[in-house]
Amino acid sequence: MSEHVVPLRIYYTVFAALLFLTGLTVFVAFFDLGTLNTIVALTIAVIKATLVVLFFMHVWYSSKLTWVFVGAGIFWFLILIAFLFGDVLTRDWLPTAVGWEGN
Amino acid sequence: MSEASSPLAHHFDDLSQQKEATSLGMWTFLVTEILFFGGLFAGYAQYRGAYPHAFEAGSHHLDIVLGGINTVVLIASSLTMALGVHASQLGKRKKTAIFLLATVALGLVFLGIKAAEYTHKYHEGLIPGAGFALQGAERQQMLFFAFYFVMTGLHAAHMIIGVVVVTIIAFQAWRGRYSPAYYGPVEVTGLYWHFVDIVWIFLFPLLYLLGRH
Numbered sequence: 001m002s003e004h005v006v007p008l009r010i011y012y013t014v015f016a017a018l019l020f021l022t023g024l025t026v027f028v029a030f031f032d033l034g035t036l037n038t039i040v041a042l043t044i045a046v047i048k049a050t051l052v053v054l055f056f057m058h059v060w061y062s063s064k065l066t067w068v069f070v071g072a073g074i075f076w077f078l079i080l081i082a083f084l085f086g087d088v089l090t091r092d093w094l095p096t097a098v099g100w101e102g103n
Numbered sequence: 104m105s106e107a108s109s110p111l112a113h114h115f116d117d118l119s120q121q122k123e124a125t126s127l128g129m130w131t132f133l134v135t136e137i138l139f140f141g142g143l144f145a146g147y148a149q150y151r152g153a154y155p156h157a158f159e160a161g162s163h164h165l166d167i168v169l170g171g172i173n174t175v176v177l178i179a180s181s182l183t184m185a186l187g188v189h190a191s192q193l194g195k196r197k198k199t200a201i202f203l204l205a206t207v208a209l210g211l212v213f214l215g216i217k218a219a220e221y222t223h224k225y226h227e228g229l230i231p232g233a234g235f236a237l238q239g240a241e242r243q244q245m246l247f248f249a250f251y252f253v254m255t256g257l258h259a260a261h262m263i264i265g266v267v268v269v270t271i272i273a274f275q276a277w278r279g280r281y282s283p284a285y286y287g288p289v290e291v292t293g294l295y296w297h298f299v300d301i302v303w304i305f306l307f308p309l310l311y312l313l314g315r316h
């Protein structure tokens with residue numbers, strides 16, 4: 001088999017990093033940073049998820065085709081988010097047509 | 104190895120092609136899962152944007168200690184899962200089974216804590232519906248709890264499926280079904296388990312840590 005066996009120390013290092021980042025995200029949550037709170041929390045979550053995908057899920061050692069599949073999933077999710085907020089955040093940019101003002 | 108007991112299915116050229124196809128099949132499923140959970144995360148984002156105060160107030164009702172312990176439990180279960188796959192790659196039959204059973208045990212701890220949290224929320228009257236305990240402007244928090252129960256409930260359903268599947272794979276590993284040449288089922292079960300862990304990695308800060316300050 002040409003399959004790559006990941007050295008155990010990589011798993012332990014990733015595990016330690018995940019625990020550290022969990023502690024960090026809890027710690028930061030107790031400070032009022034305004035909208036930065038959400039940005040920091042999501043950044044840490046994305047870093048944790050990336051570590052899991054690359055090492056626990058072996059994508060780092062996988063074929064380019066696997067990278068394309070994983071990338072496709074993330075890309076389609078970003079389309080979902082982009083079009084949702086493209087709609088929601090821009091609703092009051094244009095004047096409402098006569099008769100559609102609502103209450 | 105005789106033809107009948109060979110792990111190579113007849114429609115593949117060789118074992119590495121079979122292994123690649125197995126992983127890609129699981130990844131294809133996981134991509135649909137990203138969008139399955141993605142829709143809920145998108146809905147959460149939009150409504151939290153619309154009712155930021157109700158979401159912050161609702162988040163205060165969640166127990167950060169239990170949520171934090173569950174996060175650590177799930178990360179530990181991902182480690183034992185990875186170690187189980189590693190043992191199966193090396194053909195260590197018993198070690199594979201033991202690590203997989205450890206993963207199952209941690210998964211059950213997670214589900215037990217989740218059940219205790221749900222019970223507590225039930226007694227506090229925080230289940231969305233006509234009997235929702237909070238009145239007046241606080242009643243808007245019902246929306247937060249609707250997202251909380253649907254998202255963590257769907258996640259818990261994935262955990263239950265994972266616990267069943269990992270138990271079966273552990274049993275098969277114990278019986279010597281897998282080898283360094285054929286461990287695809289262990290590998291893809293691991294992919295599924297890690298994915299469920301990743302969903303929780305996002306749920307924990309978005310539900311429990313929001314507005315903790």
